Amino acid sequence: xxxxxxxxxxxxxxxxxxxxxxxxxxxRRLLGVLRAFACQAVAVAVAAAWQAYSQEAxxxxxxxxxxxxxxxxxxxxxxxxxxRRLDIHRTVETAVGxxxxxxxxxxxxxxxxxxxxxxxxxxAALTRETLAVALSVVLIGFLIMITRRNAIxxxxxxxxxxxxxxxxxxxVKGMPLVVEMSVAFSLLIAFxxxxxxxxxxxxxxxxxxLQSIESFRGERR
Amino acid sequence: MIQAxxxxxxxxxxxxxxxxxxxxxxxxxxxxxxxxxQGRRGASPIQPYRDLLRLMRKETVLAHDASWIFRITPYxxxxxxxxxxxxxxxxxxxxxxxxxxxxxxxxxxLATARFFQALAGLxxxxxxxxxxxxxxxxxxxxxxxxxxxxxxAVALVAGTTALPAIVRFVLSGGVxxxxxxxxxxxxLVIVAIAENGxxxxxxxxxxxxxxxxxxxxxxxxxxxxxALIEAAQMLKxxxxxxxxxxxxxxxxxxxxxxxxxxxxxxxxxxxxxxHLLAAALLIAVFExxxxxxxxxxxxxxxxxxxxxxxxxxxxxxxxxxx
Numbered sequence: 001x002x003x004x005x006x007x008x009x010x011x012x013x014x015x016x017x018x019x020x021x022x023x024x025x026x027x028r029r030l031l032g033v034l035r036a037f038a039c040q041a042v043a044v045a046v047a048a049a050w051q052a053y054s055q056e057a058x059x060x061x062x063x064x065x066x067x068x069x070x071x072x073x074x075x076x077x078x079x080x081x082x083x084r085r086l087d088i089h090r091t092v093e094t095a096v097g098x099x100x101x102x103x104x105x106x107x108x109x110x111x112x113x114x115x116x117x118x119x120x121x122x123x124a125a126l127t128r129e130t131l132a133v134a135l136s137v138v139l140i141g142f143l144i145m146i147t148r149r150n151a152i153x154x155x156x157x158x159x160x161x162x163x164x165x166x167x168x169x170x171x172v173k174g175m176p177l178v179v180e181m182s183v184a185f186s187l188l189i190a191f192x193x194x195x196x197x198x199x200x201x202x203x204x205x206x207x208x209x210l211q212s213i214e215s216f217r218g219e220r221r
Numbered sequence: 222m223i224q225a226x227x228x229x230x231x232x233x234x235x236x237x238x239x240x241x242x243x244x245x246x247x248x249x250x251x252x253x254x255x256x257x258x259q260g261r262r263g264a265s266p267i268q269p270y271r272d273l274l275r276l277m278r279k280e281t282v283l284a285h286d287a288s289w290i291f292r293i294t295p296y297x298x299x300x301x302x303x304x305x306x307x308x309x310x311x312x313x314x315x316x317x318x319x320x321x322x323x324x325x326x327x328x329x330x331l332a333t334a335r336f337f338q339a340l341a342g343l344x345x346x347x348x349x350x351x352x353x354x355x356x357x358x359x360x361x362x363x364x365x366x367x368x369x370x371x372x373x374a375v376a377l378v379a380g381t382t383a384l385p386a387i388v389r390f391v392l393s394g395g396v397x398x399x400x401x402x403x404x405x406x407x408x409l410v411i412v413a414i415a416e417n418g419x420x421x422x423x424x425x426x427x428x429x430x431x432x433x434x435x436x437x438x439x440x441x442x443x444x445x446x447x448a449l450i451e452a453a454q455m456l457k458x459x460x461x462x463x464x465x466x467x468x469x470x471x472x473x474x475x476x477x478x479x480x481x482x483x484x485x486x487x488x489x490x491x492x493x494x495x496h497l498l499a500a501a502l503l504i505a506v507f508e509x510x511x512x513x514x515x516x517x518x519x520x521x522x523x524x525x526x527x528x529x530x531x532x533x534x535x536x537x538x539x540x541x542x543x
Contacts (some may be wrong), residue, residue, distance in 0.1 A: 015400040099524050108527050129539050
């Protein structure tokens with residue numbers, strides 16, 4: 001039983017990340033979305049820490065710390081403040097219903113599994129599964145960005161997509177820390193830019209619903 | 222040979238008696254724990270026994286328009302629940318009844334009971350009965366696919382749908398920390414909450430409220446019929462609790478393959494009592510910490526259970542290829 005514990009636990013933490021992605025899809029309230037996203041980031045941190053321990057790769061602890069501090073605590077808290085300041089914590093504007101997006105999410109997971117398994121048939125089982133889970137998390141991040149119209153949920157989708165990338169990176173042996181750091185910091189910069197954009201969009205349109213931007217051609221109101 | 226048959230029949234009878242005797246206690250201790258958590262004194266845990274006795278002694282009142290369906294439903298529902306309870310291991314494995322029905326048969330028994338209960342709700346023709354029946358059918362139509370997917374996920378892991386064989390497989394340590402099983406556990410818990418009409422889905426404590434489901438359906442029953450239906454509902458909770466416990470935490474169950482081992486049976490009983498107390502406490506804590514959801518959100522709640530169960534099957538598929 002304990003011989004497969006390393007394998008089982010990394011499998012389990014990957015599944016937790018994926019499950020948190022579904023939790024983001026399931027939430028109806030913006031603050032709930034943020035909380036579910038924070039759970040996902042914590043799950044990513046746990047996954048990275050477990051990989052660091054089982055692969056004996058100490059630099060992955062840094063990855064775990066970045067995931068925990070930046071995405072598990074800093075980003076949700078900041079977004080939380082923005083949501084409260086703009087007073088938009090009522091509901092998530094969905095382009096497609098919640099049940100339909102959940103089903104689409106399952107479809108994407110199946111798609112990821114079907115895509116990854118034939119390609120990686122020769123590699124180790126653990127790598128293959130991590131890649132399948134990570135690809136599903138990435139696809140679900142895309143799905144969040146596509147089906148939720150609010151700008152905040154777009155950011156959450158973007159960051160949960162990045163969580164999938166981190167998951168893929170820590171699952172594969174020999175990923176250098178530089179890649180990790182640069183991804184994390186580009187994410188941070190993107191996050192700051194998004195924050196500025198929130199206020200600009202809000203100033204211009206009085207809403208964070210991106211649908212009203214789609215028809216915007218640059219004329220002043 | 223004959224002695225083995227006698228011991229196995231004796232085990233089954235003991236199992237039935239324990240199940241029937243402990244089902245009201247489970248409900249009573251859940252209510253007790255819940256009221257203590259809410260700061261009330263609460264009725265004693267043995268109050269459901271008194272309620273059942275009182276209902277048994279009371280006269281049964283039948284509506285004028287009641288057909289035979291309404292009259293046989295309490296007996297049928299109780300019998301179906303008792304049959305399901307007879308198949309689920311509670312304190313001992315290898316029940317003789319378990320060999321004639323697997324997980325899917327248990328799901329079918331519960332579904333049949335639900336079908337007749339909904340029919341009886343419609344039969345009288347009152348507005349409440351019809352409303353409760355339609356809502357119960359809605360919950361059932363969403364819960365059953367989920368519970369079947371859970372059964373498939375567990376069966377894929379263990380390689381069989383027979384309950385004793387699955388429990389044996391889990392006991393043998395053949396599974397580590399398996400993702401599919403974790404997902405299936407969450408899905409099964411959600412389904413159990415919905416099937417038993419516990420709080421986020423239905424409120425078992427109210428009698429006249431527009432949001433009630435199960436109580437609306439059985440509103441026209443009285444006396445002995447009501448006692449049977451209530452007992453069946455208590456048995457249903459016991460069936461789900463022991464199903465979850467025996468699938469996901471079967472350690473300590475008496476494995477009575479080779480006749481009675483008295484000490485082992487006692488140990489199994491102790492584990493069973495522990496399971497019941499843990500379940501009562503967990504249900505109570507969960508129920509005081511969540512609010513009842515709107516009926517139309519139940520669709521999403523059970524949809525989540527279905528999706529978790531599907532994911533469990535998908536993950537099993539990923540692992541299986543390796």
